Amino acid sequence: MSLTTDIDYGTPASTSEKLVTLTIDGMRVSVPEGTSIMRAAMEVGNKIPKLCATDMLDAFGSCRLCLVEIEGRNGTPASCTTPVAEGIVVKTQTERLKQIRKGVMELYISDHPLDCLTCSANGDCELQEMAGVVGLREVRYGYDGENHTKMGKDESNPYFTYEKSKCIVCNRCVRACEEVQGTFALTISGRGFDSRVSPGMDENFLTSECVSCGACVQSCPTATLNEKAMFDIGTPEHSVVTTCAYCGVGCAFKAEMRGDELVRMVPYKDGKANRGHSCVKGRFAYGYASHRDRILKPMIRSSIHEPWKEVSYEEAIQYAASEFKRIQEKYGKRAVGGITSSRCTNEETYLVQKLIRGGFGNNNVDTCARVCHSPTGYGLSQTYGTSAGTQDFDSVEKADVVLIIGANPTDGHPVFGSRLKKRLRGGAKLIVIDPRRTDIVRSPHVEAAYHLALKPGTNVAMVTALAHVIVTEGLVNEAFVRERCDWDDFQEWAAFVADARHSPESVEKYTQVPAEQVRKAARLYATGGNGAIYYGLGVTEHSQGSTTVMAIANLAMATGNIGREGVGVNPLRGQNNVQGSCDMGSFPHELPGYRHISDDATRAAFEAMWGVHLDDEPGLRIPNMFDAAVEGTYKGMYVQGEDILQSDPDTKHVSAGLAALECLVVQDLFLNETANYAHVFLPGCTFLEKDGTFTNAERRIQRVRKVMAPKNGYADWEVTLMLANAMGFKMDYAHPSEIMDEIAALTPAFTGVSYQKLEELGSVQWPCNDKAPTGTPVMHIDGFVRGKGKFMLTEYVPTDERTGPRFPLLLTTGRILSQYNVGAQTRRTANVAWHPEDVLEIHPHDAENRGIRDGDVVKLESRSGATSLKAVISERVAPGVVYTTFHHPVTQANVVTTDFSDWATNCPEYKVTAVQVSPSNGPTPWQEEYEDLSKKSRRIAVEAAE
Numbered sequence: 001m002s003l004t005t006d007i008d009y010g011t012p013a014s015t016s017e018k019l020v021t022l023t024i025d026g027m028r029v030s031v032p033e034g035t036s037i038m039r040a041a042m043e044v045g046n047k048i049p050k051l052c053a054t055d056m057l058d059a060f061g062s063c064r065l066c067l068v069e070i071e072g073r074n075g076t077p078a079s080c081t082t083p084v085a086e087g088i089v090v091k092t093q094t095e096r097l098k099q100i101r102k103g104v105m106e107l108y109i110s111d112h113p114l115d116c117l118t119c120s121a122n123g124d125c126e127l128q129e130m131a132g133v134v135g136l137r138e139v140r141y142g143y144d145g146e147n148h149t150k151m152g153k154d155e156s157n158p159y160f161t162y163e164k165s166k167c168i169v170c171n172r173c174v175r176a177c178e179e180v181q182g183t184f185a186l187t188i189s190g191r192g193f194d195s196r197v198s199p200g201m202d203e204n205f206l207t208s209e210c211v212s213c214g215a216c217v218q219s220c221p222t223a224t225l226n227e228k229a230m231f232d233i234g235t236p237e238h239s240v241v242t243t244c245a246y247c248g249v250g251c252a253f254k255a256e257m258r259g260d261e262l263v264r265m266v267p268y269k270d271g272k273a274n275r276g277h278s279c280v281k282g283r284f285a286y287g288y289a290s291h292r293d294r295i296l297k298p299m300i301r302s303s304i305h306e307p308w309k310e311v312s313y314e315e316a317i318q319y320a321a322s323e324f325k326r327i328q329e330k331y332g333k334r335a336v337g338g339i340t341s342s343r344c345t346n347e348e349t350y351l352v353q354k355l356i357r358g359g360f361g362n363n364n365v366d367t368c369a370r371v372c373h374s375p376t377g378y379g380l381s382q383t384y385g386t387s388a389g390t391q392d393f394d395s396v397e398k399a400d401v402v403l404i405i406g407a408n409p410t411d412g413h414p415v416f417g418s419r420l421k422k423r424l425r426g427g428a429k430l431i432v433i434d435p436r437r438t439d440i441v442r443s444p445h446v447e448a449a450y451h452l453a454l455k456p457g458t459n460v461a462m463v464t465a466l467a468h469v470i471v472t473e474g475l476v477n478e479a480f481v482r483e484r485c486d487w488d489d490f491q492e493w494a495a496f497v498a499d500a501r502h503s504p505e506s507v508e509k510y511t512q513v514p515a516e517q518v519r520k521a522a523r524l525y526a527t528g529g530n531g532a533i534y535y536g537l538g539v540t541e542h543s544q545g546s547t548t549v550m551a552i553a554n555l556a557m558a559t560g561n562i563g564r565e566g567v568g569v570n571p572l573r574g575q576n577n578v579q580g581s582c583d584m585g586s587f588p589h590e591l592p593g594y595r596h597i598s599d600d601a602t603r604a605a606f607e608a609m610w611g612v613h614l615d616d617e618p619g620l621r622i623p624n625m626f627d628a629a630v631e632g633t634y635k636g637m638y639v640q641g642e643d644i645l646q647s648d649p650d651t652k653h654v655s656a657g658l659a660a661l662e663c664l665v666v667q668d669l670f671l672n673e674t675a676n677y678a679h680v681f682l683p684g685c686t687f688l689e690k691d692g693t694f695t696n697a698e699r700r701i702q703r704v705r706k707v708m709a710p711k712n713g714y715a716d717w718e719v720t721l722m723l724a725n726a727m728g729f730k731m732d733y734a735h736p737s738e739i740m741d742e743i744a745a746l747t748p749a750f751t752g753v754s755y756q757k758l759e760e761l762g763s764v765q766w767p768c769n770d771k772a773p774t775g776t777p778v779m780h781i782d783g784f785v786r787g788k789g790k791f792m793l794t795e796y797v798p799t800d801e802r803t804g805p806r807f808p809l810l811l812t813t814g815r816i817l818s819q820y821n822v823g824a825q826t827r828r829t830a831n832v833a834w835h836p837e838d839v840l841e842i843h844p845h846d847a848e849n850r851g852i853r854d855g856d857v858v859k860l861e862s863r864s865g866a867t868s869l870k871a872v873i874s875e876r877v878a879p880g881v882v883y884t885t886f887h888h889p890v891t892q893a894n895v896v897t898t899d900f901s902d903w904a905t906n907c908p909e910y911k912v913t914a915v916q917v918s919p920s921n922g923p924t925p926w927q928e929e930y931e932d933l934s935k936k937s938r939r940i941a942v943e944a945a946e
């Protein structure tokens, strides 16, 4: 294995279709118009010396190292900023150029510490490389003049250092922060000799606006900005390309290794989802993989009140299998089930559902997508015929108007957020529908045309009001609708939305958004050119989540914003493999590929391949599993990679269900909160330790590649395989690629997918089959998957969760950039530097009424329960609305959330809870108990491991 080094072409590729032909060093080359001479030279294999240029950034032309001569032109222009022209003759290597370049390098080196041998970037430094390239062997000026070589270091960022003395002021970091990340955290302060890179107003990196995405570190040609791991471990010597295991963007990384130690994760330029960018989580927050809390040996116990006993895999698996068999004999075949994880690979998820359907003999399988994007699956399949987003991420570059509903891309999907901001800086207009003023509403050089700050729980009223304006003001794209959609359904829908009760003026009493703003936003979306909708859990996690998804789908059809680049309906998926876990048949009513379990032909195909009879009755959904457990009819469960106690609503009910189980098998990295109720603990392994695939929000299937051996001995798919065989259900695979071959053989949208194809193409977006052998970047181009697009009626029904005198405020929840969901991984990394605890955002008006000051500990109480946390006074939320995150178990926002859920899918209504907030003296009783239980349980496990 070797280190994969990306070729840097110096400047970005031109997208022009017109070719220009020129001669470089005697060689003719044809390149797209607008290409720089530097990039054209690379095409013929001539690497022009450079320092300030990189193909991730627009050319800047400051270092003067890349000069060339052009016949018939005066001077020596910079090749990075000079575009090609028809017929020009360029020389990149002449005596004059050599002397100029040496002179430039001499100046740089005379003001640079000469500690190359001990420098962390030794061998990985462009300055060092360029000194060699231009043939610099001595510095005539000496090193004694005024210089910067004694300047200090900023080590405030947990992951990288800023060593000012090594800065050559090439500006690459500043431009990376602006152009790629869009944060504008860096400036060059001072002038001339005194100029230096500065985070914010001469702050340190940690306290500045920097979000630690690493783009500046990656772009720095010297050791000035460098990963701390390069000091600790040394330079990497081989790399493996793999996929981030955090969010649904699906960034590709080169895991750069020294031996079996991970030195750094470098965003992969050929990654089609991220195009060489990353966020703080994927780039830096992988330390959990080697955290001491990891449980590496299987454990069993006969009761949850007993201490854990460390055992062999064989004993743990036999114990689990015998318990499941005992329970089924005593309580019936359907008394057991399992939960798959959107954090695990497609292959692992497929195996778990196969084990449950084939080995347990029932369909009691569900996934954590139940609590996030199940309404997306339902809503989009009803209207368009397929349960997935319609576009690739590249599509946003062609959007003219972007409508974001209930999503916070800069925190939740940061790399897509950066791409979106770039398009907005390029001129696209933005409409945001969100109760909270998220960063995308106003950030450097980005400002939403309209922010419709609606009251939580009124999405359907709002989106239907937008449709009302579009229909009643004659903004429907009738040609599109007549050709592509069911005309009768459309007419019924148009009459429905045109009714006065759906007008912005009528719904203002629910949404609290001025009608005129809604009208203007609707006009902009319908008439502003390519209109693209992106939405998140602020749409789905409601009692009318599925209805809102259908209302969004209606809006795109009515305006013709579907079926080409730049438009579409795009769910921003929370977890890395939400799309995949749904595709793989994790729902109790659907086999892989979204085919209903009651369909005889589909079942027959699986029965033939698996050699078992399949139950044709849909199984239990997650909330029904807890209900059945409390009722005493559901007794055993296998949970892979999900901390349901923390992530599911109404914690008291969940814990009552878990406590009633006779056998709970938890497979995870850590002894999570759910494991407090487990009888068997099977160690899980991280994405760094296994092979497989993830499917991101674009339907893009990407390889996860093993970069180190599983610390716990087995990959997760191997453990499931052992459990299936112990249950008497024969499974036999030598490698996850064989599991994918089986998925492809049984699933029409995957028939063209194989590991070999993924090696060849890098990634593919499903459907990938005979009709689309290289995949499908944009769906519904010539027609909807279901045939004609179906308009659905979307009556607004206010949630049963109402505010009143006892609970007068509405709580809504979300994520923050540096932490991830229940925090199991990110809390075990240095990311806690940015978010050590969950806090409650409360409007100044509501805080003052309650005598709450910024930083006070407050009690947050609902009908379901109470917790306590710190208050932050903020105008990001409107009066009457409070907001918190759910990353820390000691706060556990889900103690407060209710068991109301989406009418179609049971997705919990996390985003609307009536609450009261009051001053508090400290933790609530359950928090004190939790601390005790959790500490005790963790101590026993860690002691067992040691």
Ligand code: SF4
Residues within 6 Å of the ligand: 166, 167, 168, 169, 170, 171, 172, 173, 174, 197, 216, 219, 220, 221, 222, 224, 225
């Ligand atoms: S920190 Fe690095 S990238 Fe930034 S100006 Fe200095 S040398 Fe260039």
Ligand code: SF4
Residues within 6 Å of the ligand: 173, 176, 177, 181, 183, 184, 185, 186, 209, 210, 211, 212, 213, 214, 215, 216, 217
């Ligand atoms: S880490 Fe990212 S956000 Fe921070 S300064 Fe560098 S580019 Fe900007």
Ligand code: SF4
Residues within 6 Å of the ligand: 244, 245, 246, 247, 248, 249, 250, 251, 274, 278, 279, 280, 281, 282, 283, 413, 414, 415, 416
């Ligand atoms: S944006 Fe998502 S996929 Fe990309 S690095 Fe960050 S967490 Fe990972």
Ligand code: FES
Residues within 6 Å of the ligand: 049, 050, 051, 052, 053, 060, 061, 062, 063, 064, 065, 066, 067, 078, 079, 080, 081
């Ligand atoms: S690389 Fe062209 S001027 Fe620096």
